[in-house]
Amino acid sequence: MNPPEFEYVAPKTVQEAVDLLKVRGEWAKVLAGGQSLIPLLKLRLASPALLVDIGKVPGLDYLAESDGHLRMGAMVRVADLNRSALLKKKYPAIHDASGVIADPLVRNLGTVGGNISHGDPANDLPAVMLASEGEMAATGSGGNRVIKAEDFFTDTFTTALAHDEILTEVRVPVPLPRSGGAYLKVEQKVGDFASAGVAVQLSVDRASMCTKVGIGLTAVGPTAVKAKKAEEAMLGKQVTDRVAVAEAAALAADAATPTSDIRGTAEYKKRLVRLLVARGLKRASERAGGKE
Amino acid sequence: MAGKIHISLTVNGKEREANVQPRRLLVHLLREDLGLTGTHVGCDTTHCGACTVMLNGKAVKSCTVLAVQADGAEVLTVEGLAEGEELSAVQRAFIAKHGLQCGYCTPGMLIAAHALLQNNPDPTDEEIRDGISGNLCRCTGYTKIIDSVRYAAKIKNAHK
Numbered sequence: 001m002n003p004p005e006f007e008y009v010a011p012k013t014v015q016e017a018v019d020l021l022k023v024r025g026e027w028a029k030v031l032a033g034g035q036s037l038i039p040l041l042k043l044r045l046a047s048p049a050l051l052v053d054i055g056k057v058p059g060l061d062y063l064a065e066s067d068g069h070l071r072m073g074a075m076v077r078v079a080d081l082n083r084s085a086l087l088k089k090k091y092p093a094i095h096d097a098s099g100v101i102a103d104p105l106v107r108n109l110g111t112v113g114g115n116i117s118h119g120d121p122a123n124d125l126p127a128v129m130l131a132s133e134g135e136m137a138a139t140g141s142g143g144n145r146v147i148k149a150e151d152f153f154t155d156t157f158t159t160a161l162a163h164d165e166i167l168t169e170v171r172v173p174v175p176l177p178r179s180g181g182a183y184l185k186v187e188q189k190v191g192d193f194a195s196a197g198v199a200v201q202l203s204v205d206r207a208s209m210c211t212k213v214g215i216g217l218t219a220v221g222p223t224a225v226k227a228k229k230a231e232e233a234m235l236g237k238q239v240t241d242r243v244a245v246a247e248a249a250a251l252a253a254d255a256a257t258p259t260s261d262i263r264g265t266a267e268y269k270k271r272l273v274r275l276l277v278a279r280g281l282k283r284a285s286e287r288a289g290g291k292e
Numbered sequence: 293m294a295g296k297i298h299i300s301l302t303v304n305g306k307e308r309e310a311n312v313q314p315r316r317l318l319v320h321l322l323r324e325d326l327g328l329t330g331t332h333v334g335c336d337t338t339h340c341g342a343c344t345v346m347l348n349g350k351a352v353k354s355c356t357v358l359a360v361q362a363d364g365a366e367v368l369t370v371e372g373l374a375e376g377e378e379l380s381a382v383q384r385a386f387i388a389k390h391g392l393q394c395g396y397c398t399p400g401m402l403i404a405a406h407a408l409l410q411n412n413p414d415p416t417d418e419e420i421r422d423g424i425s426g427n428l429c430r431c432t433g434y435t436k437i438i439d440s441v442r443y444a445a446k447i448k449n450a451h452k
Contacts, residue, residue, distance in 0.1 A: 001336050002317070002320075005314075005315055007295075034356060038357070039338050042336070053360070055361060102338075102426075103341075105351050108350040109350075
């Protein structure tokens, strides 16, 4: 299958790329790693007139902490997230997710920015961003702006980015001491999209009481879902409090609006969410090492 | 019609040039423009991994890369694995352990195994399974492929 015809430009700066997007309007599309976009082109689900390849723009592949945030350049490959010792230690939810996105070959090309800006509710990083107070930095013809993860995922395959804006950086706050996270995904086979996935990021105090809880859900709604009521239910509670965990898990399942498809019935997926939230809270709290 | 773009890349150590439409896929550049038909097209939907090649040192699915994206890149295909007349350790191991039946997935499996052993010279069985998890085989049930990769690691490590 060949993609439909399109023009191709590989600018050397973000500004050049933005200018092209502005001039060509919505017929232009940004190409990053191509692991979502190229399949879409081949299936004729997208047929842009122009692809603006940001893969040749230098300086978009940094991965480091600075000014209170972990900053991931949009072109950081998913495989590089997974290899990072810093992420494994301090950002385990991102580390977990980066090991279960598609397969190792796709992860070698797929990018952080692409996984997020594609706006696919079945992609794994959006839920992690919703759980981790993630922010997206974008550059457009009107300048730079930062969009909170909560405001970023507006609909299926649709984000808050304007057509002449490029996601340049994805960031999450450096976690407080005694923080931990986890990402759990149930997939029918290796490399598949999730039947359901759950991201948890939490902080606890010296008495193992939750002082901060983020819960994001994958593939159970039109966008990745932030399970706010479930988060609130855990605040001030111990993660060993079975009643609180059961309540949070049930509230998260209520927030899920999955559809029945080849990956399971809606009811099954809600049950997965319930199970994965309970497991995710446990794993995240173990990693937070709350008990001192 | 979108004009053709001139690209140059290194394939199996040789400088190659081509004029390609932007929509040309890397796998078609390799097979049809450069005549390297060892790389197979299987599913053509980013699932099966028969088209796996090394792109700048990383194993990727060449049906999901545009040829223009590979401008300036280094590509290694299955034809480039052997050192002269001598097959690589991975290739010899697949022969010795019968790591193939129909052979369709084999070029991709060889490259995936090559990439895995480059990063991890002594993988556990679980790491081997993970390393080839982007490559489908419909014949072997994977057992013999995993045996082959394990044996390839052994041969390679014995030579050090």
